[in-house]
Amino acid sequence: MIDPGSGPRPLGRDTVQVDRSAFASDRVPSPAVATGDRTPDPQADTGSVDVSGVRLRTVEHHLDVVLGAVPQPDPIELAVLDAQGLLCAELVTSELALPAFDQAGLDGYAVRSVDVTAATVEEPVDLAVVGDTEAGSTGAPGISAGLAVRVAVGAMLPAGADVVVPAAWTDQGVARVRVFAALAPGSYVRRVGDDVAPGDVAVQVGTPIGPAQISLLAAVGRERVAVRPRPRISVLSAGDELVDVGTPPAPGRVVDVNSYALAAAARDAGAEAYRAGILPPDRRRMVELIEGQTLRSDVVLIAGTFANAGPDLLQEALDELGGLTFTQVAMHPGPVHAFGKLGPNQVPVICVPGEPVAALVAFEVFVRPAIRLMLGKRQLFRRTVQAVSAQQLLSPLGYRQYLHGQVMRHPDGGYVVEPIGDGDQAMLARMAKANCLIVVDEDVTEVAAGGLVTVMPMLLGG
Amino acid sequence: MIDPGSGPRPLGRDTVQVDRSAFASDRVPSPAVATGDRTPDPQADTGSVDVSGVRLRTVEHHLDVVLGAVPQPDPIELAVLDAQGLLCAELVTSELALPAFDQAGLDGYAVRSVDVTAATVEEPVDLAVVGDTEAGSTGAPGISAGLAVRVAVGAMLPAGADVVVPAAWTDQGVARVRVFAALAPGSYVRRVGDDVAPGDVAVQVGTPIGPAQISLLAAVGRERVAVRPRPRISVLSAGDELVDVGTPPAPGRVVDVNSYALAAAARDAGAEAYRAGILPPDRRRMVELIEGQTLRSDVVLIAGTFANAGPDLLQEALDELGGLTFTQVAMHPGPVHAFGKLGPNQVPVICVPGEPVAALVAFEVFVRPAIRLMLGKRQLFRRTVQAVSAQQLLSPLGYRQYLHGQVMRHPDGGYVVEPIGDGDQAMLARMAKANCLIVVDEDVTEVAAGGLVTVMPMLLGG
Numbered sequence: 001m002i003d004p005g006s007g008p009r010p011l012g013r014d015t016v017q018v019d020r021s022a023f024a025s026d027r028v029p030s031p032a033v034a035t036g037d038r039t040p041d042p043q044a045d046t047g048s049v050d051v052s053g054v055r056l057r058t059v060e061h062h063l064d065v066v067l068g069a070v071p072q073p074d075p076i077e078l079a080v081l082d083a084q085g086l087l088c089a090e091l092v093t094s095e096l097a098l099p100a101f102d103q104a105g106l107d108g109y110a111v112r113s114v115d116v117t118a119a120t121v122e123e124p125v126d127l128a129v130v131g132d133t134e135a136g137s138t139g140a141p142g143i144s145a146g147l148a149v150r151v152a153v154g155a156m157l158p159a160g161a162d163v164v165v166p167a168a169w170t171d172q173g174v175a176r177v178r179v180f181a182a183l184a185p186g187s188y189v190r191r192v193g194d195d196v197a198p199g200d201v202a203v204q205v206g207t208p209i210g211p212a213q214i215s216l217l218a219a220v221g222r223e224r225v226a227v228r229p230r231p232r233i234s235v236l237s238a239g240d241e242l243v244d245v246g247t248p249p250a251p252g253r254v255v256d257v258n259s260y261a262l263a264a265a266a267r268d269a270g271a272e273a274y275r276a277g278i279l280p281p282d283r284r285r286m287v288e289l290i291e292g293q294t295l296r297s298d299v300v301l302i303a304g305t306f307a308n309a310g311p312d313l314l315q316e317a318l319d320e321l322g323g324l325t326f327t328q329v330a331m332h333p334g335p336v337h338a339f340g341k342l343g344p345n346q347v348p349v350i351c352v353p354g355e356p357v358a359a360l361v362a363f364e365v366f367v368r369p370a371i372r373l374m375l376g377k378r379q380l381f382r383r384t385v386q387a388v389s390a391q392q393l394l395s396p397l398g399y400r401q402y403l404h405g406q407v408m409r410h411p412d413g414g415y416v417v418e419p420i421g422d423g424d425q426a427m428l429a430r431m432a433k434a435n436c437l438i439v440v441d442e443d444v445t446e447v448a449a450g451g452l453v454t455v456m457p458m459l460l461g462g
Numbered sequence: 463m464i465d466p467g468s469g470p471r472p473l474g475r476d477t478v479q480v481d482r483s484a485f486a487s488d489r490v491p492s493p494a495v496a497t498g499d500r501t502p503d504p505q506a507d508t509g510s511v512d513v514s515g516v517r518l519r520t521v522e523h524h525l526d527v528v529l530g531a532v533p534q535p536d537p538i539e540l541a542v543l544d545a546q547g548l549l550c551a552e553l554v555t556s557e558l559a560l561p562a563f564d565q566a567g568l569d570g571y572a573v574r575s576v577d578v579t580a581a582t583v584e585e586p587v588d589l590a591v592v593g594d595t596e597a598g599s600t601g602a603p604g605i606s607a608g609l610a611v612r613v614a615v616g617a618m619l620p621a622g623a624d625v626v627v628p629a630a631w632t633d634q635g636v637a638r639v640r641v642f643a644a645l646a647p648g649s650y651v652r653r654v655g656d657d658v659a660p661g662d663v664a665v666q667v668g669t670p671i672g673p674a675q676i677s678l679l680a681a682v683g684r685e686r687v688a689v690r691p692r693p694r695i696s697v698l699s700a701g702d703e704l705v706d707v708g709t710p711p712a713p714g715r716v717v718d719v720n721s722y723a724l725a726a727a728a729r730d731a732g733a734e735a736y737r738a739g740i741l742p743p744d745r746r747r748m749v750e751l752i753e754g755q756t757l758r759s760d761v762v763l764i765a766g767t768f769a770n771a772g773p774d775l776l777q778e779a780l781d782e783l784g785g786l787t788f789t790q791v792a793m794h795p796g797p798v799h800a801f802g803k804l805g806p807n808q809v810p811v812i813c814v815p816g817e818p819v820a821a822l823v824a825f826e827v828f829v830r831p832a833i834r835l836m837l838g839k840r841q842l843f844r845r846t847v848q849a850v851s852a853q854q855l856l857s858p859l860g861y862r863q864y865l866h867g868q869v870m871r872h873p874d875g876g877y878v879v880e881p882i883g884d885g886d887q888a889m890l891a892r893m894a895k896a897n898c899l900i901v902v903d904e905d906v907t908e909v910a911a912g913g914l915v916t917v918m919p920m921l922l923g924g
Contacts, residue, residue, distance in 0.1 A: 085730075135701060135702070135816075154817065195892065222707070245542075265673040
């Protein structure tokens with residue numbers, strides 16, 4: 001926790017944005033920055049690195065802290081259609097056989113295979129049609145030698161028959177039918193339990209429930225199924241400069257976009273997101289609002305700009321609820337993060353930077369994997385690809401840099417990526433044109449044009 | 463329209479399922495199938511092919527008929543968070559500049575660039591700190607020569623300052639600050655309108671609304687936005703053999719899975735789906751139920767097994783509402799399809815085969831693209847990839863065959879695909895293991911093991 005009591009607080013954010021072109025000379029300074037009077041981070045021994053004398057937590061370590069603390073909500077039972085998109089939380093076995101009875105696999109004529117062994121186009125076998133059976137009909141007549149029953153796909157197989165001759169391989173007769181081909185016994189017949197035998201597993205624990213699983217659940221008679229629920233996430237914005245959308249901002253003020261953007265991102269990641277809005281500029285009401293969110297949610301997400309001097313209402317409010325650990329994470333944009341468990345239910349509270357671009361990057365890196373973990377998904381992270389960078393990229397040493405970019409397929413195969421904007425965190429219009437994050441590792445300070453970089457495509461819903 | 467009046471009705475479905483291994487001999491018959499007494503299809507001249515003497519509509523032609531008839535719902539205005547996942551239906555221009563005022567691009571010290579041109583680590587420039595400005599603060603003091611103001615990212619730039627020195631390049635002093643580096647004028651300053659100038663387009667017509675677009679809409683002050691709405695789709699199941707899930711099926715009966723599976727698939731494709739259930743076995747009530755759905759929906763989807771003999775209640779009910787055109791489409795599984803516009807609102811009604819596997823294939827081929835067209839999406843079809851088939855595939859000549867399969871990445875690059883099951887349409891458990899459809903073209907009857915096939919990966923939500 002940062003001690004707000006004595007002396008100047010370290011300037012928390014974005015002090016490492018390196019833009020070499022901004023230097024009037026090319027002498028890059030390496031200032032020795034004092035670490036200030038921060039209380040030692042209890043977890044500073046592991047997963048941390050020193051960068052220019054500043055002790056930083058690695059991205060992986062902060063991610064471990066977050067993922068290690070998010071709850072595993074108990075499974076809930078939902079109507080099968082409401083379970084769509086969620087992961088099955090029970091082993092669903094079938095008490096039924098599917099199909100439940102021997103039936104025609106297509107439209108045609110149910111016959112005895114021995115009756116048609118000699119059938120050819122030149123010398124068809126002629127059979128008497130003694131009935132016509134639809135799907136759903138229960139009174140199928142049995143057949144004996146020389147007889148056939150016209151059957152529709154799904155219709156119960158008449159007793160005595162062991163094949164269904166496809167209509168196309170007959171003359172489609174009504175009273176008598178001529179069969180043009182021999183068939184092996186069992187052809188075009190669906191046998192009881194061919195698809196699912198009683199006791200078979202219909203849906204495994206952990207299977208995503210899609211249309212095919214919903215088909216199968218309905219087929220085995222399930223109206224409801226236990227699933228991993230959507231985690232409930234409350235989203236709050238902190239900052240004296242914020243006004244709600246719809247209020248024209250006075251000079252120096254800006255519209256709160258984070259509670260909208262993060263609620264949308266959380267929903268896109270599979271959470272049930274609740275936009276709780278801007279924290280009021282009053283400690284008592286702040287405490288009440290945050291505590292109220294911890295009672296209704298599995299995780300509380302706060303996008304905050306933290307004051308760099310003087311008393312900070314939000315930090316005081318958080319301390320009153322149990323306190324969060326503030327951490328400098330070796331990432332850019334937005335190295336200042338906080339995490340802790342607050343309120344009577346010890347609900348995880350994740351603080352991400354208040355700059356909108358940094359807030360969405362932090363969401364991608366820490367919050368989306370946490371939501372997917374709560375959903376029970378095995379794949380927590382977006383797939384990454386290697387892409388050729390269309391231009392030179394510069395990145396601060398010791399920090400993992402995330403840049404918005406546009407990735408496209410290269411005509412010769414593979415991918416090519418173009419960064420969008422100059423990395424400035426306030427560039428919403430530019431960010432809106434991005435379809436990926438470019439990830440530049442901590443030990444890389446420069447990627448030449450034409451060099452390979454790691455790219456994280458960000459498809460919606462993906 | 464099929465004339466149900468005279469003589470035997472052609473056996474409609476699945477008469478072309480070729481499974482050569484089912485033949486006792488290897489003499490494959492080529493029976494000349496009578497086309498029966500079907501009324502000529504008015505569109506039979508174009509987009510149709512003859513297969514073994516049967517006139518079939520091509521998949522493309524039937525798709526054209528469906529896509530050409532679905533309505534384009536009028537745009538609706540939604541709260542920005544409710545617009546998530548939909549396509550913007552208006553050109554959103556900004557009346558504001560973003561940023562709205564010159565501001566610090568990061569935490570540091572606002573200074574005059576001319577004051578620090580000589581600054582180096584060895585010979586820092588020393589300035590007096592005359593203030594401290596947070597984001598949201600409106601009373602920034604101006605500065606003149608030799609002065610600095612400590613600024614937080616997003617804080618209004620003090621009058622007179624033209625750069626922000628990153629805190630890391632200073633000694634982070636409180637009363638005085640030592641600056642270690644020179645900066646070009648404008649460094650780390652966000653100027654009014656850098657991101658969005660008044661009159662700039664914030665969101666284009668046709669842009670999918672995701673978290674980044676929601677950020678931008680909020681930032682330019684929009685609480686609501688016009689979008690293409692989710693098409694409303696009613697899903698009905700037809701078939702005397704059907705019982706509702708939860709009712710144990712009597713012998714010969716099966717549980718209705720289609721209304722569940724198709725509603726789930728429609729929702730997954732982006733529609734607002736309403737499961738209207740099983741059509742009642744009574745013509746009057748059937749007409750009422752179908753007509754009722756045409757009044758509440760943009761499209762009605764019916765999965766039906768159509769009787770192959772005798773009067774068909776459903777067809778009579780459909781005729782009473784205006785009638786659908788029944789068509790044999792050159793595809794497998796499920797060649798029997800119907801389409802038309804019914805009811806006072808002339809709402810498109812799409813009939814797909816009643817076999818559950820064929821119903822979901824038909825959904826993929828015809829209904830999903832129609833939903834995406836109504837949503838305004840440019841990309842109507844799933845991306846396809848070429849994959850190596852792990853085993854031999856057989857396919858009926860003249861029919862496009864869709865087989866469920868499992869596609870995976872090949873360790874040496876590219877993809878490999880394995881068909882699931884034997885193509886039987888009732889195999890729900892097998893279908894539930896599939897992650898793709900294998901598409902075998904009309905003119906291909908055999909794909910050797912190791913040969914290339916077209917594969918349509920079917921990611922949920924994709």
